[in-house]
Amino acid sequence: MISFLDFEKPVAELEMRIAELRATADGSDLDIEAEIRKLEKKSAALLASTYGKLSPWQKTQVARHPQRPHFVDYIRLSFTDFVPLGGDRLYGEDAAIIGGLAKLDGRKVMVIGHEKGHDTASRIKHNFGMAKPEGYRKAIRLMEMASKFGLPVVTLVDTAGAFPGVEAEERGQAEAIARSTEACLALAVPMVAAIVGEGGSGGAVAIASANKVLMLEHAVYSVISPEGASSILWRTPDKAADAATAMKVTAQDLLDLNVIDGIVPEPTGGAHRDPARTARALADALGRELAALETLDPAGLLSQREDRFLAIGSL
Amino acid sequence: MSWLSKVRNSLSSLAKRDTPDNLWMKCPSCGEMLFAKDFEANLSVCPHCQHHGRIATQARFDLLLDAGYVVLPTPKVPENPLGFRDTKKYPDRLKAARAANPFPDALTNACGTVDGRKAVLGVQDFRFMGGSMGMAVGEAFVAGVERAIAENCAYVICTAAGGARMQEGILSLMQMPKTTVATRSLAAAGLPYIVILTDPTTGGVTASYAMLGDVQIAEPGALIGFAGQRVIQDTIREKLPDGFQRAEYLHAHGMVDMVVHRKDLKTTLATLLEYLERKDVA
Numbered sequence: 115m116i117s118f119l120d121f122e123k124p125v126a127e128l129e130m131r132i133a134e135l136r137a138t139a140d141g142s143d144l145d146i147e148a149e150i151r152k153l154e155k156k157s158a159a160l161l162a163s164t165y166g167k168l169s170p171w172q173k174t175q176v177a178r179h180p181q182r183p184h185f186v187d188y189i190r191l192s193f194t195d196f197v198p199l200g201g202d203r204l205y206g207e208d209a210a211i212i213g214g215l216a217k218l219d220g221r222k223v224m225v226i227g228h229e230k231g232h233d234t235a236s237r238i239k240h241n242f243g244m245a246k247p248e249g250y251r252k253a254i255r256l257m258e259m260a261s262k263f264g265l266p267v268v269t270l271v272d273t274a275g276a277f278p279g280v281e282a283e284e285r286g287q288a289e290a291i292a293r294s295t296e297a298c299l300a301l302a303v304p305m306v307a308a309i310v311g312e313g314g315s316g317g318a319v320a321i322a323s324a325n326k327v328l329m330l331e332h333a334v335y336s337v338i339s340p341e342g343a344s345s346i347l348w349r350t351p352d353k354a355a356d357a358a359t360a361m362k363v364t365a366q367d368l369l370d371l372n373v374i375d376g377i378v379p380e381p382t383g384g385a386h387r388d389p390a391r392t393a394r395a396l397a398d399a400l401g402r403e404l405a406a407l408e409t410l411d412p413a414g415l416l417s418q419r420e421d422r423f424l425a426i427g428s429l
Numbered sequence: 430m431s432w433l434s435k436v437r438n439s440l441s442s443l444a445k446r447d448t449p450d451n452l453w454m455k456c457p458s459c460g461e462m463l464f465a466k467d468f469e470a471n472l473s474v475c476p477h478c479q480h481h482g483r484i485a486t487q488a489r490f491d492l493l494l495d496a497g498y499v500v501l502p503t504p505k506v507p508e509n510p511l512g513f514r515d516t517k518k519y520p521d522r523l524k525a526a527r528a529a530n531p532f533p534d535a536l537t538n539a540c541g542t543v544d545g546r547k548a549v550l551g552v553q554d555f556r557f558m559g560g561s562m563g564m565a566v567g568e569a570f571v572a573g574v575e576r577a578i579a580e581n582c583a584y585v586i587c588t589a590a591g592g593a594r595m596q597e598g599i600l601s602l603m604q605m606p607k608t609t610v611a612t613r614s615l616a617a618a619g620l621p622y623i624v625i626l627t628d629p630t631t632g633g634v635t636a637s638y639a640m641l642g643d644v645q646i647a648e649p650g651a652l653i654g655f656a657g658q659r660v661i662q663d664t665i666r667e668k669l670p671d672g673f674q675r676a677e678y679l680h681a682h683g684m685v686d687m688v689v690h691r692k693d694l695k696t697t698l699a700t701l702l703e704y705l706e707r708k709d710v711a
């Protein structure tokens with residue numbers, strides 16, 4: 115059962131009406147069957163038109179949808195033979211970032227990403243996808259291992275941001291993020307990052323400083339949450355929608371700004387309505403980018419990555 | 430006291446320039462009344478409690494570099510690429526910041542010597558839009574590093590920033606990897622990168638170039654952290670520890686090499702430059 119977002123209310127009402135008709139019909143009443151088909155068509159068209167013109171703030175809601183596929187779903191649907199690797203060897207194991215060896219359509223890769231969890235227990239376990247220094251230091255360890263063994267790195271980014279807490283600060287949250295970004299930039303192997311949900315600030319960029327950066331169609335990527343920007347710049351919590359628009363957080367905007375390299379299409383109504391299809395599209399896009407990067411030697415990979423980021427903000 | 434000096438007194442900020450002789454100010458830390466002129470003459474450090482006030486870019490250059498340094502031009506960057514406006518247009522905020530500051534953005538470099546040892550020094554000024562890191566800061570950082578590589582000398586940066594410049598959205602975030610590309614090229618050239626963390630250094634600046642120094646120096650009492658204290662408090666709903674995110678606290682947790690009083694910064698820097706200078710370079 116899909117849970118509907120506020121702006122999907124008209125679709126939800128149609129779907130409810132369809133469900134009611136289905137419950138009363140036994141298949142013999144042709145008028146009811148025809149009515150169901152008509153409503154289904156109308157509902158599909160309404161969903162498509164709603165998703166065809168989502169505002170940046172609505173996309174933010176979709177990107178945060180509780181049923182949106184996360185890292186563990188993509189591991190199951192886009193990858194095979196996953197071997198999780200744990201711990202930073204310094205302090206602990208942070209389940210907000212998961213990583214390990216996997217195959218992407220037969221290609222051996224190191225895959226690393228944020229996991230938000232899908233119910234209360236797993237959300238607590240994964241700290242809602244908000245990593246602590248040990249999460250970023252694990253990512254560094256795995257990236258260095260990938261570089262050592264010639265495995266391309268794929269990252270799936272989905273975080274509201276790095277965890278803001280006392281222990282995280284004490285253990286060097288800022289340093290861990292800075293070093294993780296540095297580790298991305300030092301890789302002698304291809305690296306492709308995909309923002310699959312929320313790309314929240316430094317906590318995202320730490321594992322997204324890649325050769326190629328992709329975004330799912332309704333993912334968002336920003337320097338601060340729209341709520342945060344609203345309260346700081348507008349000095350009210352009510353301007354999140356305006357902030358989302360002003361900051362240009364959508365995949366379409368970021369492609370125009372040359373911050374990302376490609377958009378992975380989502381099924382009509384968003385990734386959560388068809389995780390398998392989303393995962394297939396993601397795997398295809400990742401495979402294409404990796405194949406193209408495999409033509410570069412280590413020096414070429416390093417300089418392509420450096421040039422990519424040096425260009426942002428240069429006249 | 431005239432009504433005008435009363436007004437000016439009440440408005441006085443810690444490092445107001447051209448301070449009249451008779452102006453008093455209250456130390457924001459210990460509350461002692463200080464002659465503003467004495468405070469400035471004491472490097473904007475309170476003689477009673479050693480509170481380190483924020484100082485402007487020029488004062489930093491004068492503090493750390495020998496006379497005769499050259500201020501480098503601030504690179505030009507695209508302005509307002511997002512067409513951003515919140516309650517004000519971003520270009521209007523920039524204009525106001527430029528009217529109130531001597532340099533065109535928050536990070537300015539100078540090329541000179543520290544007790545005779547060559548260095549490029551970057552200074553981030555909190556007074557320019559909270560020191561925030563936008564494209565101009567990122568580009569200036571890269572330019573400073575490039576100049577250091579060209580001069581075959583260290584790059585030293587005094588950081589001060591609330592974080593990324595939100596008015597530049599994602600483009601400000603992208604300055605984190607961009608500046609890190611620069612620190613890596615400095616390392617590849619075998620040249621020292623020294624960070625002097627000043628009050629305050631937070632957010633995306635801390636989580637990029639401010640934490641990547643070969644040597645990390647912090648000024649006493651400087652607020653240094655990733656997340657803002659209010660955000661942390663809202664998350665954990667507990668009282669924050671005493672001295673949390675202050676320079677001394679970071680030192681105790683292994684995040685900086687040393688906490689150095691402003692009066693000793695230059696000699697410390699000169700000593701480090703002497704040690705880290707490579708023999709094999711001319």
Ligand SMILES: [Zn+2]
Nearest residue numbers: 456459475478
């Ligand atoms: Zn004092």
